[in-house]
Amino acid sequence: MVLPVRFVLMRPRNAENLGAAARALKNCGLSDWAWVTPEVEDLGPAHRLAVHAEDVLGGAKRPDTLDAAVSDCVWVVGTSSRKVEGKRRLSPRAVGEELVARAKQGPVALVFGDERSGLTNAEVERCHDLSAVPTAPEQPSINLAQAVLLYAYEVRMAALADSAPPPGPLPLAATDAELARVEATLETLLTTGGFLVDAQPGRTAVRDLIAPLRRSRLTRNEARLWLAALHTVRKHFPQEGRPPEDDT
Numbered sequence: 001m002v003l004p005v006r007f008v009l010m011r012p013r014n015a016e017n018l019g020a021a022a023r024a025l026k027n028c029g030l031s032d033w034a035w036v037t038p039e040v041e042d043l044g045p046a047h048r049l050a051v052h053a054e055d056v057l058g059g060a061k062r063p064d065t066l067d068a069a070v071s072d073c074v075w076v077v078g079t080s081s082r083k084v085e086g087k088r089r090l091s092p093r094a095v096g097e098e099l100v101a102r103a104k105q106g107p108v109a110l111v112f113g114d115e116r117s118g119l120t121n122a123e124v125e126r127c128h129d130l131s132a133v134p135t136a137p138e139q140p141s142i143n144l145a146q147a148v149l150l151y152a153y154e155v156r157m158a159a160l161a162d163s164a165p166p167p168g169p170l171p172l173a174a175t176d177a178e179l180a181r182v183e184a185t186l187e188t189l190l191t192t193g194g195f196l197v198d199a200q201p202g203r204t205a206v207r208d209l210i211a212p213l214r215r216s217r218l219t220r221n222e223a224r225l226w227l228a229a230l231h232t233v234r235k236h237f238p239q240e241g242r243p244p245e246d247d248t
Contacts, residue, residue, distance in 0.1 A: 004107040005099050005155055007033040007148060008069045010123060011114040015040045019049030020145035022057035028152035029159075032107075034061040034069045039114075066111065066123055074106035075099070078127030079147060080119050081140070088129040095131045096154030100162050110151055115144050174223035182223055183210045185230045192237060 007025065012018055012035055025031060033056070040046070043057075050057040063069040070076045077095055090098070099108050111127055113119035124130065133142055133150060142150070187206045190196045196205060213226070 003103050006109040008109050008111045010036050013039045013115050015045040017144040019046035021148040022050040023053040024149035026053035026056045028156040031056045070109045072107050073109040075102045075108045076127045077129050078111045078119050080124050080130050081132040090131045092154045096158040100158040171219040174218040174220050178223040182226045
């Protein structure tokens with residue numbers, strides 16, 4: 001899965017977050033990311049956390065501005081809980097699905113603010129739409145690497161769904177008439193066998209017994225199998241007590 005989905009990190013401050021984010025991206029089959037004016041000098045801790053993702057860590061672009069990071073993108077989404085008129089505020093799942101859809105037209109970007117203060121007002125304004133994780137109010141903020149993993153996962157799930165082969169034709173469903181035959185045959189057998197005694201409670205019992213079959217949406221073949229099984233049971237009744245054949 002190679003998608004032109006770019007993760008842009010504005011002014012990242014923590015080397016551990018960069019390492020964990022690199023691993024998260026590789027976990028999800030992504031590798032296009034950029035650090036805009038990073039405030040990290042020692043990447044040693046990042047390498048320690050970028051387990052099996054050193055290539056992603058080393059492949060990060062380093063543009064000087066957000067404009068440079070997203071200049072070739074057809075859609076840019078900023079991660080912010082702010083509500084801004086004229087910008088949609090999408091869930092991570094909706095963002096993942098739309099990123100995958102729009103990536104067919106060109107590169108797309110997801111922009112994350114720094115660990116301390118998030119995106120600036122100007123950066124939020126630069127984004128086309130916004131997205132926020134609906135966290136609990138007791139702890140609303142998410143670690144940068146966690147946020148990268150969460151959005152990368154949604155992108156991957158959307159991409160997998162988008163690339164899945166179309167489902168094959170569904171088997172024919174049992175018709176109402178076929179289910180009615182199963183119900184009638186079952187009622188006849190249970191009456192002959194002595195399970196159903198009183199007519200009205202008996203009908204209620206039959207409806208309760210047949211209800212799971214109706215809920216399960218039996219296929220035509222399954223309904224026929226039920227009828228065949230019930231007719232086989234019928235043959236084991238003594239001749240004089242045998243219920244009549246269902247000739248419908």
